[in-house]
Amino acid sequence: MSSNDAIARLRAAVSALGDVDVSAWDDTALTNHLQELSAALCEVDAQLSRLADAVRARGFRVAEPMAA
Numbered sequence: 001m002s003s004n005d006a007i008a009r010l011r012a013a014v015s016a017l018g019d020v021d022v023s024a025w026d027d028t029a030l031t032n033h034l035q036e037l038s039a040a041l042c043e044v045d046a047q048l049s050r051l052a053d054a055v056r057a058r059g060f061r062v063a064e065p066m067a068a
Contacts, residue, residue, distance in 0.1 A: 017044070 001009075022030060022037070030037075052062045 025033075055062050
C-alpha cells in the first residue's frame with residue numbers, strides 16, 4: 001500500500017470514529033454492546049500504539065499537530 005493510500009485510510013478511520021457517539025446510546029444499548037465496544041477500542045488502541053512505536057523506532061517523534 002502506498003503512503004498516500006495509508007494516510008487516506010487513517011483519515012477515513014478517524015472520520016468514522018468521529019461519527020460514533022456513545023453518549024447518545026441508552027444504557028441498555030451500551031450494556032448490550034459493551035463487550036464488543038471494549039474489544040474494538042482495545043484493538044484500535046493496539047494498532048495506534050503499533051504505528052506510533054514504528055514511527056519512534058525510526059527515530060521520529062509523534063507529536064500533537066500545532067494549532068493553525
